[in-house]
Amino acid sequence: LEFVIPNPLAPGENVTVIDIVYFDFCLTGNFSYSIVGEADPPDGGGCKDEDDYFNSNEPECSIDLNLTCTDLNSPPNNIRQCSEIPLIENPQCECSECARQVIFRYTGASCPSLPTTGYTCVETVAGLNPQEAQMTVTTVGGVTIFDGLITNGTDIVIQNPTIPGGCVPDEINVVIESGTTTSQSLNNFVTGCSSGNGIDLTNSFGALDFTGYGCGNGEELKNCYTDVVLDTCSENDGTVDLSITKYQLDINGDPIIDLLGQSGVSVPVKLEPGEAFCQQDTQEIYKCVTERYLVTAEVQANDTSAKGCEDELDITFDTAGTGTLSPSSEPSQSPSREPSSKPSREPSAQPSREPSKEPSSKPSSEPSAKPSREPSREPSSIPSSKPSSEPSKEPSAKPSRQPSSEPSSEPSKEPSPTPSFFPSQEPSNVDCNINVTTICQTSQGVSCDNVQPPNATCAIGENITAVQFSYLPGNTCADSRNQQYGIAKCEDIDPLVDGPVLLECASIDQMAELEVTSEDIGNGEQLFTVAVVATIPVGNLPDMINCTILSNSTGVPVPLQWNLIDTSGQVELDLKEAYGALQLESCGVGGEEKVCIRELNMITYLDNVGTDFMNVTLLERILKGGPPVDLLEFVIPN
Secondary structure: OOOOOOOOEOOOOEEEEEEEEEEEOOOOEEEEEEEEEEEEOOOOOOEEEEEEEEEEEOOOOOEEEEEEEEEOOOOOOOOOEHHHOOOOOOOEOOOOOOOOEEEEEEOOOOOOOOOOOOOEEEEOOOOOOOOEEEEEEEEOOOOEEEEEEEEEOOEEEEEOOOOOOOOOOOEEEEEEEEOOOEEEEEEEEEOOOOOOOOOEOOOEEOOEEEEEEEOOOOOOOEEOEEEEEEEEEEEEOOOOOEEEEEEEEEEOOOOEEEHHHOOOOOOOEEEOOOOEEEEEEEEEEEOOOOOEEEEEEEEEEEEOOOOOEEEEEEEEEEOOOOOEOOOOOOOOOOOOOOOOOOOOOOOOOOOOOOOOOOOOOOOOOOOOOOOOOOOOOOOOOOOOOOOOOOOOOOOOOOOOOOOOOOOOOOOOOOOOOOOOOOOOOOOOOOOOOEEEEEEEEEOOOOEHHHOOOOOOEOOOOOOEEEEEEEEOOOOOHHHOEOOOOOOOEEEEOOOOOOOOEEEEEEEOOOOOOEEEEEEEOOOOOEEEEEEEOOOOOOOOOOOEEEEEEEEOOOOOOEEEEEEEEEOOOOOOOEOOOEEOOEEEEEEEEOOEEEEOEEEEEEEEEEEEOOOOOEEEEEEEEEEOOOOOEEOHHHOOOO
16 A cells, blocks of 8 residues: 555546456456445545456367378388379289289189180189188199188289299199188189280189289389378367367278277367377278279367367379379369459349449339438438427427526426425435446557457468467476477476576577567466567567576576477467477467467546545455455555
């Protein structure tokens, strides 16, 4: 109370009190502010008034989906995108020396009904088991080169068992058996891979399809089937926590692959800002004919405001290598720059946003459906040019809304016929009457009602001029959650302290001098703003900054944690991401300042609307349901 100046507030005077508070517009929550004021006049009873401000903040979640498709059978040290999978141009088995391996797939089909060339097919009456069988492959001389269980849909690779990398004979005998009574034999089966007249891929030979071969000598294996790896990652690039409720992908619409249903996934998957959830799935494609593939990934999530968010991404590729890894859908064509020369034949389904420049030449056939929202500025008809010659014979049925500008020339002839029945329930207090009104504005004078949660993306391909971090004393490097994989670095040096702490930042290349300003926002919380030392125009942050958190409790700064962060604007950088104990709260980019934690001015007006002097005796506010805070010391004069 040392600042309370004991000068009472005169009638008609007012005093303004500004209370500085902070609110995080990046989080879901309600901002409530209540204030009450009491006053006493020199004589008589006191008076009281109160006011409230309320703002509901509901930022929407944002989830970013990434999808890649790679060939599992890519050459060593050369990961091949699915769009780069080559077509097997020559389907005939042809090797300059010999085939080192030949590959078949088991189908369980019967021998062909027509005569065969290059082999004879013999089988028992009963058909083979279409799912699995036992197969034996021997040379013409009777040497077994394959003997094992075969299943439908898997590669059967026949190689030289005695000489690693040796030749597979051009002529072999094949026996396929299901149980003890069902069999099929492919006798004197000639592959012809070394003769220049080899069998063709995709051809069927009884229960076997020929699907691949390898010539060795550094040549790539030719196989009609290859596995593609679909990697998906969904990142929470918003500012609020979210839970993934749907996560799936498919190839050409079938089958639908539920990524949340895979082993080891705990549903729902919850992500804090900066965290990502990644899944991988392997699918087989057929590349011996030109075929187009469409891979679609979709993710849906719910957030703390229950508004939800989603993302979807497509990759189109084909086995001839003409696909693209860009999203498949194209935007619609741009609108025409000029309006059409002629109006459309039919009216639009909705009215135009603006009225036409010229009035219509004829009145409409029907009146408008609704009256205009605002009254006309001019009366509907012209008043008479002269007043009436005589007063109206009767008084109006109702008194006029406003009193006459001059008092009547004579008092009323008679008093009221009866006294009032009862006195008023509460006598008026003309001595003390206080009016309390509060409004909310940002430090830039913008009404809090007009503040929207910011877009969290700071890396938009443009230079970043400043960043602001809050300090999270419970976050070690292991608690980092950001998308700067392999770029951002963090090192814990000493255990973190509750604060206050110091932050020192520098440019990696020493090309820019940085300054860090600290701001205490109450409850032991600190904000640190990192910017280039004041320049005109505003300088851009370097591509990389390293920041060290220090304790200064003993007067000697002690390093606690070190962070390296990319601030180039070209690498993922989002609000609410955590880099060790530093959480990003704002950034300046593209001429815009994206801010989570804003300084708010709660402006309260105290008006003496009574007829006597008064002393303000109480002014308390309650912020977001917290304890009352005394603001009486800021009431000057009082």
